[in-house]
Amino acid sequence: VVNTLQAAVQQGDYAKFKEYTSLVDNRPVSMIRDLLKVKTLDTPLDISEIEPLESVLKRFDSAGISLGALSPEAHEALAEAMNRLGARSNSGEGGEDPARYGTIKSSKIKQVATGRFGVTPEYLVNAEVLQIKVAQGAKPGEGGQLPGGKVNGLIAKLRYAVPGVTLISPPPHHDIYSIEDLSQLIFDLKQVNPKALVSVKLVAEAGVGTIAAGVAKAYADLITISGYDGGTGASPLTSIKYAGAPWELGLAETHQTLRGNDLRGKVRVQTDGGLKTGLDVIKAAILGAESFGFGTAPMIALGCKYLRICHLNNCATGVATQNEKLRQDHYIGTVDRVENCCPSVAEETREWLAKLGVRSLEELIGRTDLLEILEGQTAKQNHLDLTPLLGSDHIPADKPQFCGVERNPPFDQGLLAEKMVEMATSAINDMSGAEFELDICNCDRSIGARISGEIARKHGNQGMAKAPITFRFKGTAGQSFGVWNAGGLNMYLEGDANDYVGKGMTGGKLTIVPPKGSVYKTQESAIIGNTCLYGATGGKLFAAGTAGERFAVRNSGAHTVVEGTGDHCCEYMTGGFVAVLGKTGYNFGSGMTGGFAYVLDQDYTFVDRVNHELVDIQRISGEAM
Known part of the structure; x- marks a missing residue:
C-alpha cells in the first residue's frame, strides 16, 4: 500500500492512485468501516454535476504533526502544499518559526495546549484556526513528548527549551480541570484573535459525545474527533498501542449527541485517524463529519515508509528526524508530492458522490440511509451490532445535520x-x-x-x-x-x-x-x-x-x-x-x-x-x- 501510494504521487498518476485505493478498499475487514457498504446507483450522475474539486479540498486539513516530530523540510512542505491547494495545514503543538508567518509556508491551523511549546500572541494572531489539543488519537490523555535526541538548536529555540533535553509537556489536565476551564481557554483565544475559529481536538472514546456537547456549549467553532489509527511522529509504541477507539464510533456518537441536544447546527465536526481513500471520506461524511484530517497519507507522500521509529530520531527517509545527515541524504519529499496526494483523494470522493447520486459533501453529511451493514466474515465480526452507528430513533429527523453558522460567538461580550x-x-x-x-x-x-x-x-x-x-x-x-x-x-x-x-x-x-x-x-x-x-x-x-x-x-x-x-x-x-x-x-x-x-x-x-x-x-x- 505504501509503495503504490508513493509511486502514484511521484508520477502524479491517477490510474496508479486508483490501484492504491483498490488495495485499501478491498482489503480483508480490518476496520469498523469495512463492515459498512455504501448504496450506489445503477447509473451514476455525470461527474460535471458534482461540486468542484476546489470545494472538496476546502474540507481537507493536514493533521497536527509538530515541527520537532517532523523535520523542518517535511513540516514546511506540508504547509506549502495545503496552502497551494486551498486546504489547511496544522502546525502541531511545537510552534512555528516566525520567519514563516505571512508566507505560503505558514500553517493556517495553529495548535495550542496552553502550557505547551512556544505559544505567544504573535503565533496566535497568525492563524485562521486555533486548535486546542485536549487529546489526540494516538496517545489520549498524554501530553506531548519529544525525545531529547530530536531537540536540536532550532527546536529548542521554538519551544523555549534546552537542546538535548527530552520535552514532556503537561497533559491538558494540568490547566483544564473542568469544562469551565476549557470554556475559559476558548474565550482567551477568541479574545486574542477574534478573527480565528477555535477548534477542540478530542479523542474517540466511549462518552466522547457528552464531552463534545460540553465543548459546543463552551462556544467552540469546530470539534475534531481523532481516532486511534494513524500515529504520531514523536511517541514510542507504548503510547500508540491500545489507546483510543476507532473514529467511526467516536464520530457517530458525537454527531448523534450534538443533534439530540440541539447543538449540531452551531459547531463543525471533523474527523481524522488513518483516512486513506475517497471512500473513507464518504463514510466519514455519512457518519457526520464535515471536514477531514489527513496525517499519515501526506507523510507517506513525502517519503515516509511507515517504519514506526519516529521517536528514535533515525527515520530512514529523513521525514521524522532532526538528524541533518539523514535529512540531506534520504529526504525525497517535495511539495508537489503532497499536492498530488490530496486532490487525488478529493477526485475519488467526487466519483463516489456521483455513484451515490449526491451532488455535494454537504448533502451527504449524516445520510446514514446510504449505508448498509455487511455480514461479518468471522464469528467475532458476526457478533458485532453496528446499527447504533446508523442513528437513533429518539432524534427528530428535522434536526440539523451540519453547522449552519459562520462561528459560535460567546455569550460574554468582553x-x-x-x-x-x-x-x-x-x-x-x-x-x-x-x-x-x-x-x-x-x-x-x-x-x-x-x-x-x-x-x-x-x-x-x-x-x-x-x-x-x-x-x-x-x-x-x-x-x-x-x-x-x-x-x-x-x-x-x-x-x-x-x-x-x-x-x-x-x-x-x-x-x-x-x-x-x-x-x-x-x-x-x-x-x-x-x-x-x-x-x-x-x-x-x-x-x-x-x-x-x-x-x-x-x-x-x-x-x-x-x-x-x-x-x-x-x-x-x-x-x-x-x-x-x-x-x-x-x-x-x-x-x-x-x-x-x-x-x-x-x-x-x-x-x-x-x-x-x-x-x-x-x-x-x-x-x-
Whole structure:
C-alpha cells in the first residue's frame, strides 16, 4: 500500500492512485468501516454535476504533526502544499518559526495546549484556526513528548527549551480541570484573535459525545474527533498501542449527541485517524463529519515508509528526524508530492458522490440511509451490532445535520476589553505609549488579551516594549488577567485576581498589590489563583501575596516574585526565574529541566517539598551571597 501510494504521487498518476485505493478498499475487514457498504446507483450522475474539486479540498486539513516530530523540510512542505491547494495545514503543538508567518509556508491551523511549546500572541494572531489539543488519537490523555535526541538548536529555540533535553509537556489536565476551564481557554483565544475559529481536538472514546456537547456549549467553532489509527511522529509504541477507539464510533456518537441536544447546527465536526481513500471520506461524511484530517497519507507522500521509529530520531527517509545527515541524504519529499496526494483523494470522493447520486459533501453529511451493514466474515465480526452507528430513533429527523453558522460567538461580550482597545488604538498605531485608569470586576475575563493581540498583529511580540501602554486597575480581576500578555503592555492591579494570571504571557509586566489600607499580612493571604504563569515565555509578574497551585508550570522565560505558592510550583519549567518569598506546597520542580527558582525557607522544611528527580537544590546562606 505504501509503495503504490508513493509511486502514484511521484508520477502524479491517477490510474496508479486508483490501484492504491483498490488495495485499501478491498482489503480483508480490518476496520469498523469495512463492515459498512455504501448504496450506489445503477447509473451514476455525470461527474460535471458534482461540486468542484476546489470545494472538496476546502474540507481537507493536514493533521497536527509538530515541527520537532517532523523535520523542518517535511513540516514546511506540508504547509506549502495545503496552502497551494486551498486546504489547511496544522502546525502541531511545537510552534512555528516566525520567519514563516505571512508566507505560503505558514500553517493556517495553529495548535495550542496552553502550557505547551512556544505559544505567544504573535503565533496566535497568525492563524485562521486555533486548535486546542485536549487529546489526540494516538496517545489520549498524554501530553506531548519529544525525545531529547530530536531537540536540536532550532527546536529548542521554538519551544523555549534546552537542546538535548527530552520535552514532556503537561497533559491538558494540568490547566483544564473542568469544562469551565476549557470554556475559559476558548474565550482567551477568541479574545486574542477574534478573527480565528477555535477548534477542540478530542479523542474517540466511549462518552466522547457528552464531552463534545460540553465543548459546543463552551462556544467552540469546530470539534475534531481523532481516532486511534494513524500515529504520531514523536511517541514510542507504548503510547500508540491500545489507546483510543476507532473514529467511526467516536464520530457517530458525537454527531448523534450534538443533534439530540440541539447543538449540531452551531459547531463543525471533523474527523481524522488513518483516512486513506475517497471512500473513507464518504463514510466519514455519512457518519457526520464535515471536514477531514489527513496525517499519515501526506507523510507517506513525502517519503515516509511507515517504519514506526519516529521517536528514535533515525527515520530512514529523513521525514521524522532532526538528524541533518539523514535529512540531506534520504529526504525525497517535495511539495508537489503532497499536492498530488490530496486532490487525488478529493477526485475519488467526487466519483463516489456521483455513484451515490449526491451532488455535494454537504448533502451527504449524516445520510446514514446510504449505508448498509455487511455480514461479518468471522464469528467475532458476526457478533458485532453496528446499527447504533446508523442513528437513533429518539432524534427528530428535522434536526440539523451540519453547522449552519459562520462561528459560535460567546455569550460574554468582553465589554471592558473592547473599551480598552478603543482607548489604546492610537497609541498602538503610533507606538507612542500611554497610561489609563479603569475599574475592574470579576466578570471581566481575559483582560489584556485583546490589546496584546492588536499589539502582536501590528508589531510582533516585543515590538512595543520600548513604548509601553500602561493600564492601572482597581478591583477584582476575573480569570486570565494578563493572558498572552505582549511586550509593551504593562498592567497594574490594586486588588486581587482569579486563576490563570499571566498564562502564556510573552512580555510586559503584571503587578498585583492589595487594596490601599488593607490590614492583613500579604505573605499569609492569597492574591492570585491557581495555574498562574502557565506556559509563559517571557515578561514579569509581581504579586504581593500568595499564589495557588501549579504556579509557573511550563514557565520558559518569565521572571516572577510571589510570597508563597501551593503544590506543584515550577512543574515542567524550562527557563525563566521564580522567587518565592515564603512557603511552597509539595512536589516543587517536578519535571523541571531549566530556569532558576529561589525559595525563602525559614523553617527548613523545603527539602521535603521538592521533587528531587530532576533538580538540585542548594542552600544559600549569608556567606554565600
